[in-house]
Amino acid sequence: MPLRLVITSYQRRRLKQAGVKEFGPQGGSIGRSLDSDWVLQDGARYVSSRHASIDFRSGSYYIVDTSSNGVYVNDDAKPVGTASPQRLFDGDRLRIGEYEMLAHITETENEFEVVSDDHHIDPVDRAQFVGQPEVLGYDLVSEQELDPNDVDKLLREGAEASALKEAALKAAARIRRQTEAAEQRKAEKATANDSPGGGQGPNLPDGDLPGTSPSVALYAFFRGACLPPRDIDEQQATFMLHRLGRFMRELLIGLTDALQVRAEQQSELRVPATNLQAKNGNPRMFSAGVGGALNTLISESAVEFESTIEATREAFQDVNIHQKVMLGAVRAAVSDFIDQLDPDELEQSFDHGTIRNTFLGATNKKQYWNRYREVFEAMSQHSPGQFPQPFAEELSRAYAEEATRLKAKRQTDDSAQTAVTKLPQAKAG
Numbered sequence: 001m002p003l004r005l006v007i008t009s010y011q012r013r014r015l016k017q018a019g020v021k022e023f024g025p026q027g028g029s030i031g032r033s034l035d036s037d038w039v040l041q042d043g044a045r046y047v048s049s050r051h052a053s054i055d056f057r058s059g060s061y062y063i064v065d066t067s068s069n070g071v072y073v074n075d076d077a078k079p080v081g082t083a084s085p086q087r088l089f090d091g092d093r094l095r096i097g098e099y100e101m102l103a104h105i106t107e108t109e110n111e112f113e114v115v116s117d118d119h120h121i122d123p124v125d126r127a128q129f130v131g132q133p134e135v136l137g138y139d140l141v142s143e144q145e146l147d148p149n150d151v152d153k154l155l156r157e158g159a160e161a162s163a164l165k166e167a168a169l170k171a172a173a174r175i176r177r178q179t180e181a182a183e184q185r186k187a188e189k190a191t192a193n194d195s196p197g198g199g200q201g202p203n204l205p206d207g208d209l210p211g212t213s214p215s216v217a218l219y220a221f222f223r224g225a226c227l228p229p230r231d232i233d234e235q236q237a238t239f240m241l242h243r244l245g246r247f248m249r250e251l252l253i254g255l256t257d258a259l260q261v262r263a264e265q266q267s268e269l270r271v272p273a274t275n276l277q278a279k280n281g282n283p284r285m286f287s288a289g290v291g292g293a294l295n296t297l298i299s300e301s302a303v304e305f306e307s308t309i310e311a312t313r314e315a316f317q318d319v320n321i322h323q324k325v326m327l328g329a330v331r332a333a334v335s336d337f338i339d340q341l342d343p344d345e346l347e348q349s350f351d352h353g354t355i356r357n358t359f360l361g362a363t364n365k366k367q368y369w370n371r372y373r374e375v376f377e378a379m380s381q382h383s384p385g386q387f388p389q390p391f392a393e394e395l396s397r398a399y400a401e402e403a404t405r406l407k408a409k410r411q412t413d414d415s416a417q418t419a420v421t422k423l424p425q426a427k428a429g
Contacts, residue, residue: 002105003024003054004020004021004022004104004105004106005038005094005103006020006101007020007099007100008101009101009256010256010264011099023054023056027054027055029050029053030051031049032045033050036049036050040096042097042098042099043267044097047069047097048068051097052064052065052096062085063086063088065080065085067096071096074092074093074291075093075291076291088103089103090105213234215232218237248294249294255316259315262318266322269399293308321407324406328398328402329402332395333391333394333398336394337391340379349371350367
């Protein structure tokens, strides 16, 4: 029963096959150190030298947190912690530093046989090994005998059915109480509005939006997104909110990936990094992974929420600036690199300190060719995966200048826009 961890975050494009690691019953270690069984490189040092380890106990895999920054499972905002290893199940999502990965656990028939012979295994653990029910080739009950509305008939048989019925009745009672409470609040609001001074309630943003129904929540979303509200029934509103949640997650995944790709490009091209800075208590939401960003986004703290909105705006601006700056910097670096190969410039450089002899034309040409070889070798030397030194230096210089220019222009435009919004409005005649 091997455990496979597959990296799903942006690093998968760079790691390729190294982005998948399989662990067996012997377990293994995960970390930044080269001594780890699975090495996760991290220049920002969010990943510890020995960040975590995989342990196999009683037929199950556990992840042990040995880091200072924590190991996060699924969307839990709290790390696993060093004191309590957490069991892993097939489909679990893990976050280690800026790495996000998916857990796959494949069980074999032999393991089912071992479990079936072991009478001392915890029944909860034993349930994890139960396979899918076999599909029968015939129906036990005909369609005529099935009555989808006859719930009482299905709930009358057996102790299990009684428990299910009791749970269903409790759920129905809870829903009924919630509905009655909502109607009571609605009635109280109507009474308060009809009474003198009753319309003066607490100042809620964008109007008073009481209640917790999906349609009311969707109405608040429309107002927050500056969209005209629409009448939508409760069921449709529920599905729409679910789709909006999925859309928001995909949007954050794309934005986080874009920020990480930009950081990788800046590192590889050796240009100045333009990382987001923490402000107003914002805990660098994009470095905490998608789950951390979502948890920060839905925080109840108004200050933290506003800083999150500002961080999101800055993130898009940063990616936009990087794209524009990179194009201009590459154009300038290529132009400078070509200028250094200009024949006239090279000829003057070669002639400096050299006595030309018009009667030795062939010899002069050979000298030029030898000097060109020396220049070419000096200009083209580079480490694997890196640009030649002269090109990289010019690219870094051009990138810094272009980034400074664009940021200054953006600040000027923002200041002008702020001044316009503060102009006094003319009174209607």
